[in-house]
Amino acid sequence: MVYLIAEQLQQFYKCKRFWSTTMCFTGLLYLFILVVPFFLAFVVDDFWLGHKVSFEEPQINFQGDHLLQCFSNNQEYISTSIEMLDKMIGTSLDQKNLIFMFKVTRVDNNSDGLYEFFNIFTQIQFTNVADTTTKAMECSIYFFTTVSLRDKVSIQMQAPLHIRLSRSNTNNQKIHIVGDIQFVQKNPLQASQIIRNNYNYTVPILPPNQDYMGLTDFLKDIQNRNETLRANYIQTYGPSDTNxxxxxxxxxxxxxxxxxxxxxxxxxxxxxxxxxxxxVFQYYVFLFIPIYWLISIIISFSLKNNIFKNTISNNLPLKEQNELK
Structure with missing residues (x-):
């Protein structure tokens, strides 16, 4: 026997009235299919928390500018390479007692244009000091850097990186510091492709008729920033190289x-x-498919077993339907 045409038999379950019990039951189940995956998708994704976390390697580089604050024998010494900052904090360009030199070696391991490692050699020399005996010294160095983010949040800013050095009353001491640079923030940032440049300056531009009181106000401005850089490190000591x-x-x-x-x-x-x-749409699709399959089984079972009243018809011609009866 050769089958020329094959047609699948389909059965249709109908209710007599639109507002019947069967219609209400089936409608509620289909509404359940639409609403429940949507609700679960928002719960799973923590939609209502209002913030997320992304991971990115920031682009960091050293500008070559610095602010140096040292204490020795209860005296304060300040030096900076920024002329405007020098005027603001009240130091004199021709009467400095500090000579500060530093060299930065940058390393890009994977050639992606982002520096993963910095080696900074610093040397602080006190001049015009009458007492040449060994002194306890403590210095705070602020290296001015540039920072960029380009993934979820676009940022272009300048941030001072603070390193604190201290030496006891011991001769021939060389300080070794090992650590990392961290991007820190107080509050979440708004995701946007528009570059955020709120802190893209070395010295803040003050409104007219407003002047800084000195170094304290400058450092307070740095601390009040929402985002900045911070160095986490361990300081150790070793003998100096006399050569x-x-x-x-x-x-x-x-x-x-x-x-x-x-x-x-x-x-x-x-x-x-x-x-x-x-x-949320991705989660919704993944949740919708199994829920739709489960609810379809429940609806089919209730209609086939006539739990709710309904009439059955099929797609066969009327003559063949009468023969089946």
Whole structure:
């Protein structure tokens, strides 16, 4: 026997009235299929928390500018390479008692244009100091850097990186510092492709008729920032290299600093509505399919077993339907 045409038999379940019990029951189940996956998708994605975390390697580089604040024998010494900042904090360009030199070696391991490692050699020399005996020294160095983010949040800013050096009353000491550079923030940032440049300056531009009181106000402005850089490090001591260091060791502070930039830096941000809806839609589809399959089985079982009243018809011609009866 050869089958020329094959047609599938389909059965149709009908209710007599639109507002019947069967119609209400089936309608509620289909509404359940639409609403429940939508609700679960928002719960699973923590939609209502309002912020997310992304991981990115920030682009960091050293500008070559610095602010140096040292204490020795209860005296304060300040030096900076920024002329405007020098005027603001009240130091004199021709009466400085500090000579500060530093050299930055940058390393890009994977040739992606982002520096993953910095080696900073610093040397602080006290001049015009009458007492040449060995002194306890403590210095705070602010290296001015540039920072860029380009993934979820676009940022272009300048941030001072603070390193604190200290030496006891011991001769021939060289400081070794090993740590990493972290991007820190107080509050989430708004996700946007528009570049955020709120802190893209070395010295803040003040409104007219407003002047800084000195170094304290400048440092307070740095601390009040929402986002900045912070160095986490461990400081150790080792003997100085007498072949390279100068003979004026009592008035000199030398340090070798190794800082790494984490490849995965957490960035806390507020996602856009488009990003939220895109993620929720994916979760919705994954939840909709199994729920639809489960509810379809329940509806089919209730109609086939006539739990709710309904009439059955099929797609056969009327003559064949009468023969089946």
């Amino acid at each position: 390279t260091d100068t003979t004026d060791l009592p008035n000199q502070l030398t340090a070798n600093i190794f800082l790494k930039v984490p490849v995965l830096t957490p960035i806390l941000y507020v996602p856009t509505l488009r990003e939220n809806l895109k993620l």
